Amino acid sequence: MIEVERLTKCFLLLGGRTLTAVNELSFTVRAGEVYGLLGPNGAGKTTTLRMLLGLLKPTSGQASIAGFGSSNHPDEVKRRVGLVSAGSGLYQGLTAREMLLFFADLYAVPPSAAFQELNRLSRLLGLDDFLEQRCATLSTGQRQRVNLARALIHRPPVMLLDEPTLGLDVLARQVVTEYIDHLRQEGKAVILTTHHLEEAERHCTRFGLLHKGQLVSEGTLADLQARTGCTTLMEMFLKLSKVGPALHEVNT
């Protein structure tokens, strides 16, 4: 479903310097899989997701979703993707219902299907109580639930979740993570980036560890444990931040 091949992104900085945010990154994610793209801040996770969605143009390499290249067919890619990120906001002046129906319209969902989907998501994510409230008045947890519903309103086969639980309390996190499991059961291909490693361990089926734009290790938790000699993602992370590319060399 998601294919990333030798994806590279370089940014030209002031003074003519170049920053390689993502370097020759390759991985695939199949339908029904939750892929944890993990790494410290600045590892290149968000840049990768933005390139996948066609919001950033790769310097080289390519990414595709359902066979459509992100650079060549960005609209076809966008139709198939739901994006939730920590920074995703809501339209303050619209009610939650108006916001969701507006996005359904943007994704060309017919009105009857949009109403149906809205009701379904409202039940699943518990939106009923505040559907008619203006977004400006919602709590952080309620906002993130509306955001999840907004990303799902067009029934995308692919979900990109960029730190979706950042800043949420325990209860709100519970709702989001439970829904990630639901997405997997629905057969969607999900990429999740998060700093809550215990959460990732519970919900992701495979992992890609990123360091300074490079994929240093990839596989199931068991694979990674076998390769690194660490038992938890946390230990792997700590080792990764100390060793960095050396780990990559060990793996290869």
Place this chain on the structure above:
Amino acid sequence: MTLETNNLEGSQGFRDSPLAPRPSSLDAVGRLARLVRKELSEILRDRRTIITLVLMPLLLYPLLSIAFQQFLLASKVDPESGPAYRFGFATEVEEAVFAEMMKLGERALHAGKTREKSQVEDERVRPRIESGVFDNPDAALKDNQIDVVVRIPDAWMAWPLEQLERDVALDCEFRYLKGSPGALGALAFVEQRLAAKHSSDLEKRLRPKERRFRPALLVRVQRDPIEQPGADGFISLHALVPLILILMTITGAVYPAIDLTAGERERGTLEILVAAPVPRLGLLFAKYVTVVTVAVLTALVNLVTMWLTLTFSGLGATLLKDVGFSPLLLLQLFGLLLLFAAFFSAVLLSLTSFARSFKEAQAYLIPLMLASLGPGVIGMLPGLRVEGPLAVVPLLNIVLLARDLFQGGADPLWALVVVLSTLVYAAAAIALAARVFGAEGVLYNDQSGWADLIRRPSQPQEAATPSAALWCLALMLPAHFTLQWLGLQLRPLFDADAVFVISAAAAVVLFLGLPALSAFFGRVRWSSGFGFASPRFLASAGGLALGLSLWPWVLQLLAHLHAERGAELREHLAAFLVQAQLASPVLLAATFGIQAAVEELYFRGYLFAALRRHMPAWMTITVTALLFGFLHVVMGGAFGWERLLPSTLMGFVLGWVRWRSGSVWPCIVLHVSHNVLLNLAPRLFEMSGDEVSAGWLAAGAVGAAVGSMAVFFGKPRNE
């Protein structure tokens, strides 16, 4: 690769319903309308919009009117004794008669009336009359020493006024500077007293028991306003009203422009918006329509509130005495504000799209607002006219045109230039905004830099972008007038021949230099970007045949159009012909040929190739032809109007030839031969220029038919 072959949801086990169908073009238009509705509903729910839209005008204009009335009063009021009206006379007799008339008028005004308390209080601010005898009263008027010059040629007949033995009729002429508030107040004061004196005399004469003969003084008043002289005149109040309206329109547009771009980015909604499968241009267009709508609504509310305030406060009668506030004027002003809103909203969006936050956007807009004040204030100065370079200076041209509308004397040609040039600027600003809005370098400029926006493309481009081609046109307007001004400064230094060389050089700079620069920065391939493909011989021959045969018809059309404009145009034409006669024919031919060739390189070369990639042939031909006609109006000077129709028609012919032949070369051949013959034919064939003979017209028609056939069959073989 198509959706059908790649839609793998089913094959990969998705249990949910398939994706929504791709929207049709009609759906896309409907969706765009719904996008606008959403943006509008959100922005109109914001109380900041409501404050700018409704509350500000409701409070501002009444306050302004109070302040203005205080200003008018204070400018003439001595706190101790009231305003002073200053009158100037040529002779002492005139001064004495006038003073006596005012005294009697004052007495008549108050005679027999019971003074109420309020009237007594008004005594404290009763106007004072100051008068003086001047050698040159008109000069004193222009030097602002007096408000009104009073001329009473037969004043001696009424002196002394108390001892009149028979009825006397005097002509009294008041000369004043048009629009002077002091003069208008003084005249109202004087006329009120004269009317009271007349009524009083009439009443006494008609008393049944009145036996004694009371001679009456009849004064025939004549107002003689004189135009304000150059820089010594008043700041035009006619320009103040549109300036206030324009500033309020700007105020109305600023908040939505920031909120819908930088605001969205700050709130984190911009990313999810550009992540939706809607073209970036569509998103921007919805925002643009929203900003224009709010700006126009603000303009409308301001216009109505201003009209109500001026009407009910009585200020309108004082400030706009000459024209009033007619429904037609309101409509014209609204049209201008709409045009201005269309232009300024595009400029605002192109700036605010750069900003990451509300604050940053405000920081960008403050210099713009200050810069906007400059042309607005300059527009209030007297002596400026909407013509030449001023007609294409953004904002200033609209303020000046609005002022002329208030004064009831807008020139239709220059009004058209103002409208069209503003539309070109608006289109260029939208093109820039489209490039900036949601662009990688702007959306994620924490990672990427603005340098991405201006970096040359890494790969050569087949044609320029429409925005780049449009920007060339937008820059041509001010560049043309700058070069023209330079030419005028240098003209005394050169002979007649050099004038034509300079003119050709200016054309090369405008029509070749600017596109070449644009092509360099856009890494546009010269061959495809300018349409340099080799045409078939038949197409080139057809172009030549058309060029050799269309001129009699165009000459006839021009002669007909010139005849309608009458003497003024004939003078211009004669001056041009005299100049042309002095120059050598070879030089003239080269000048006209070069001008035609470089015009083709831009219009049928650079612009045509840029537009053709984004629109069908008929639309490309129409747009290039209309722009071609428009540019000839702007650059045509006195002949502007007359060139609109022939140039636009030629634009259609040239566009058709470019499309049919697939190359710019036949167009160059056509335009060069046409221009040279059109300008030299009257001289070569000793034609009068008033009428073209039927023989020439018939020959032209046959040649044009043959040329069209050749072009028609001369289309490239690979198509």
